[in-house]
Amino acid sequence: MLRPGQMPARRKAAFPPSVDEGTRLLILGSLPGDASIKQGEYYAHRGNAFWALMGDVLGEDLRGLPYAMRLKRLKARHVGLWDVIESADREGSLDSAIRGAELRDLRAFTARLPNLEVIAFNGRTAALHGRRQLGEGSDLSLIDLPSSSGAFASMSRDAKRTAWMALAAFIGDA
Numbered sequence: 001m002l003r004p005g006q007m008p009a010r011r012k013a014a015f016p017p018s019v020d021e022g023t024r025l026l027i028l029g030s031l032p033g034d035a036s037i038k039q040g041e042y043y044a045h046r047g048n049a050f051w052a053l054m055g056d057v058l059g060e061d062l063r064g065l066p067y068a069m070r071l072k073r074l075k076a077r078h079v080g081l082w083d084v085i086e087s088a089d090r091e092g093s094l095d096s097a098i099r100g101a102e103l104r105d106l107r108a109f110t111a112r113l114p115n116l117e118v119i120a121f122n123g124r125t126a127a128l129h130g131r132r133q134l135g136e137g138s139d140l141s142l143i144d145l146p147s148s149s150g151a152f153a154s155m156s157r158d159a160k161r162t163a164w165m166a167l168a169a170f171i172g173d174a
Contacts, residue, residue, distance in 0.1 A: 012037060013087040017109070018071050019080030024117045025170045026110070027054075030125040031085040031101075033093030033149075041067045042081050045093070047150025049157055050122070053164040054079070058171060077171050078115070084129040094151060095125040106133040116140060118170045123147030143167070 014031055035045035043050035044067075051070060055062040058077055062070045074081065088101040110116055118141040119134070121127035127144040134142065145167075146160045 010089070010091070011087055012090050014083040014085060014104075015040070015042060017080060017082040018042065018074065019082065019113060020075055021113070022075070022078050022115055023080035023113050024078040024115050025120065025167060026080045026082060026113065026116055026118070027120045027122055027167075028106075028126050028130050029081070029083045029122045030095050030129070031083055031088055031090065031098060035093070042071075043148065045150065048148050049150065049160060050148035052157075053148055053161060056161055057164055057167045077173070079171065080113070082109070084121075084126050084133065095123065098125070101129070103129055103133060106130060107135075110134070110138075110140065118143060118167075120145050120167055123149065141170075 012031060012034075015036075019026065029042070032042065033045055033048075036042060038044070051062045054074070058073065058079075060073060062073060065073065071081075082104070084104055084106065085098065086102045086104050089099045090097045110119070119130065120143040121130050122145055124144075124147065131142060134140070143166060146155050146163050148160065148164075
């Protein structure tokens with residue numbers, strides 16, 4: 001039920017995957033936030049540390065690159081991006097506001113990536129839905145990461161960086 005003056009949640013849709021046949025590491029988020037949807041770019045909100053964290057993992061400054069080049073650098077290192085939720089009703093950008101989520105078919109999708117070895121979940125919501133979809137029978141390594149979102153402020157950037165550096169073992173050469 002809506003409170004007086006409250007707008008109904010708007011249906012929001014995720015982006016297409018950024019992968020290719022060489023993808024070995026797939027990073028799955030939950031659903032793009034409003035800033036990302038507005039700009040049509042993964043992790044576009046200036047408070048989101050994703051590009052800084054992945055830059056640390058890759059040993060490259062991704063934040064200083066145009067978006068298309070960021071994606072190209074990830075693909076060159078065999079890293080793909082996608083989201084576990086296809087669409088959902090959500091007011092604002094917080095995962096806690098997601099309602100009526102339509103989940104993606106991760107099993108079918110990952111079966112089409114012949115070199116995929118590991119899936120990393122960016123945040124609790126992505127891990128919850130992703131692990132539920134993939135189940136325990138997956139041959140893939142599954143890694144839960146702390147959310148790169150600035151809204152997840154209970155963990156310092158340094159602590160997030162330490163956790164995210166676990167991905168370095170799965171990064172390919174450029």
